[in-house]
Amino acid sequence: MIPWQLIDSSPIPGGGGELQLFQRNTEFTINIVGGGVLMSTHAHASEDALAERTCREIAGRDRPRVLIGGLGMGFTLAAALRRLGPEAEVVVAELVPAVVRWNSEILGEFAGHPLQDSRTRVREGDVGKVMKEERQGFDAILLDVDNGPSGLTRKKNNWLYGLDGLTVAYTALRPQGLLAVWSAGPDRDFHERLRKVGFTVRQTQARAHGDKGERHIIWLAARGA
Structure with a gap:
């Protein structure tokens, strides 16, 4: 079997560990040291579903704005752009x-x-900071940070999924906005x-790889009018 090759690595700001980019043949993974694989180019169907199920509900709104927490390998962003029209804006917060x-x-x-799409805006930093700065600024917020609320590998992410973080997300959404969490x-x-x-x-489910692979959870949480 062909071994995995380490391509690059980077510390996570704030002392949150280290990310590593690996390659084997045509497959790439992003791993966190001590926590295993976070994402793969060969298994991203549930990330696609996160964006598709959310953005189809807000695509008809006037100039919809979407915030994505966590760029990952770009699949969630790409799926959101496919669902949204030319007047949309998608802000990606990547730590x-x-x-x-x-x-x-x-x-x-x-x-x-x-990232080359003209509708994409990249903010390098914590998605929580972006949400705090934008009161009623988004029609949808998509959170794909760490492994979700039940599988954290970085303790500092716990705030995002607690009552304080969810309250900030609620405030950052426009009336009838959607918070989607992977x-x-x-x-x-x-x-x-x-x-x-x-x-x-x-609460819905999505497979990691088409109709195969692990079952991941997607919450769709709607703010009232």
């Missing part, structure tokens, strides 16, 4: 500058170079926290 660089260079072709697995407590903040919540 690790190297991830933006990897997408601009070696990974871009896999998702169709979504998770590696179910989490009943998180479902209840969404409801406690005031969201109307739907």
Whole structure:
């Protein structure tokens, strides 16, 4: 079997560990040291579903604005752009500058170079900071940070999925906006926290690779009018 080759690595700002970019043949993965594989170019169907299921509900709005927390390998961004019209704006908040660089260079072709789309805006930094700065600024917020609320590999991400972080997300959404959250697995407590903040919540599943692979969870949480 052909071994994995380490292509590049980068520290996570704020002392959150280290990300590593690996390649084997035509497949790439982004791993976190001590926490395993976070994402792969060969298994991204649930990331696609996160954007598709959300953006189809807001695509008809006037000049929709979407915030994506976590660039990953660009698949969520690409799926959002496919669903949205020419007047949309998609802001991507990515904490690790190297991830933006990897997408601009070696990974871009896999998702169709979504960073080159004129509707894309990249903010290098914490998605929580962007949400705090934009009161009622977005029609949808898509969170694909770490492994979701039930599978964190970085403790600092816990705030984002707690009551304080969810309240900030609620405030950053426009009336009838949608918060969509990707998770590696179910989490009943998180479902209840969404409801406690005031969201109307739907929980769905999506396979990691087409109709195969692990079942991931997507929450669709709607803010009221």
